Amino acid sequence: MPWWGRERDGIEQIQSGGAPFGQIRILVVGDSGVGKTSLVHLILKGCSIAHPRPTVGCAVGVKHISYGSASMSSNNLKGDGENDFFVELWDISGHDRYKDFRHLFYTQINGVIFVHDLSQRRTKASLQNWVAEIASTGTFSVPLGSGGPGGLPVPYLIIANKTDVSSNQRHASSGNLVDVARMWVEKQGLLPSSEELPLIDSFPGSSSLLAAAKEARYDKEAVMKFFKQLIRRRYFPDEQPAPSPWHVPPVPNSEEHLDSQFFSSFRVDKPVLHSQRTYAHSYSFQRFSETRSSESDSSKLEIAEINY
Ligand SMILES: Nc1nc2c(ncn2[C@@H]2O[C@H](COP(=O)(O)OP(=O)(O)OP(=O)(O)O)[C@@H](O)[C@H]2O)c(=O)[nH]1
Helix, strand or coil: CCHHHCCCCCCCCCCCCCCCEEEEEEECCCCCCCCHHHHHHHHHCCCCCCCCCCCCEEEEEEEEECCCCCCCCCCCCCCCCCCEEEEEEEEECCCCHHHCCHHHHHCCCCCCEEEEEECCHHHHHHHHHHHHHHHCCECCCCCCCCHHHHHHCCEEEEEEEEHHHHHHHHHHHHHHHHHHHHHHHHHHCCCCCHHHHHCCCCCCCCCCHHHHCCCCCCCHHHHHHHHHHHHHHCCCCHHHCCCCEEECCCCCHHHHHHHHCCCCECCCCCCCCCCCCCCCCCCCCCCCCCCCCCCHHHHCCEHHHHHH
């Protein structure tokens, strides 16, 4: 079958004219007001949003990125080994009024970005509730075989926001989180040297995500790596890095475990993106329903599966 006619796991057919090769879906969740919409706007547009409105239900933004794969090098449209993908960012309202039906948006998830507000400690603690809610009601694309922390079977990223209004908390808590995150990646052998890993203690100085965006000096590389990892997992599983021989410490439901996924540096990337629209559509995909004995399986999650 010719490459442009191949369909696998929802891959969109490629047509001459630049239709995307495929798409991945990422939920952006966290309590109301932590800054999810601001973050999505920043990722999509490369600039801050002055007065974000509270999200009604869910808003979907789409980022268009290129991904290069060895298997595409000889037959891709561009001829340069890269093809285009859509990254859907599903910005879920954190307001309680949507609690009863927001699970309708948890369909065919490839990854999750959790956002919390450093000035509101409870927003970090409540990430566990978000994990549990998504794990128990969501359907997942390319789920991890053994389940993940809290039963969440897809890779995730945690972003701490509002460092400007909580510089004390930031310094008290995030430094060692970044160390742990760096250690993870280095042990994975994913990066030849730590210089290539943009894991710094949040934004430079005491600036916030918004301030950093205003000054156009935020580092988005970690987020882009996350996106590309999800593309690879879905469309090029044969190109996954070799599994790591070591595992996540057995703390699947603890805050510390979530902390260890704290990647918070950003850098400006060319804003290619574009559409943001209100989404009020529910799908009826098959639910992911793998049976797992969560505690033991979760504790053995391969780092390679959930890290960059
Ligand atoms: N000081 C500061 N304020 C921020 C930052 N990020 C977002 N905000 C503000 O926080 C408020 C809430 O931001 P949103 O992006 O709407 O938060 P949300 O998580 O999408 O909220 P919901 O739609 O209710 O779930 C807005 O007034 C933002 O301007 C930041 O880094 N620092």
